[in-house]
Amino acid sequence: MSHTKRIRVYYEDTDMAGIVYYANYLRYIERARSDWVRDVGIDQLAMKEAGVVFAVRRVEADYIQPAQFDDILEVRTTLEGLSGVRMTMAQEVWRDDTLLFTARVLIVCIGAGGKPARLPAELRRLEG
DSSP, rough: OOEEEEEEGGGGGGGGBBBBBBHHHHHHHHHHHHHHHTTOOOHHHEEEEEEEEEEEEEEEEEEOOOTTTTTTEEEEEEEEOOOOEEEEEEEEEEEEEEEEEEEEEEEEEEGGGOOOOOHHHHTTTTTT
16 A cells, blocks of 8 residues: 655755755654555544544664755655554655665554554455
8 A cells, every 4th residue: 555745845945054954854754654644544543532642662764865955855655564453654755766764663642541453444454
């Protein structure tokens, strides 16, 4: 299951060298994951009202090439693994044919008091 999101680099996204500040890649991939979740039918506001939210447990990231002001980027998100309690997403940021950034993100759900919770049924149905 894959998803693609286009993002333009704004001046506010760059550092003093004129390249995208490293932490902004995490913002870009978060936006793409949020859109992916919405596209598979998960209502995160309803989840929150039910007392369960997604949480990033781990991120492994590689910065390969810099993006710069006014670049159009494409964030590609792929579901890599899924169980009843966690999912792993592979994400890449591309500028045209150039791979700029990769990440592997482990997502879990937490409930009241930060205790682990099962992933929503809509996601668990994607398993298998």
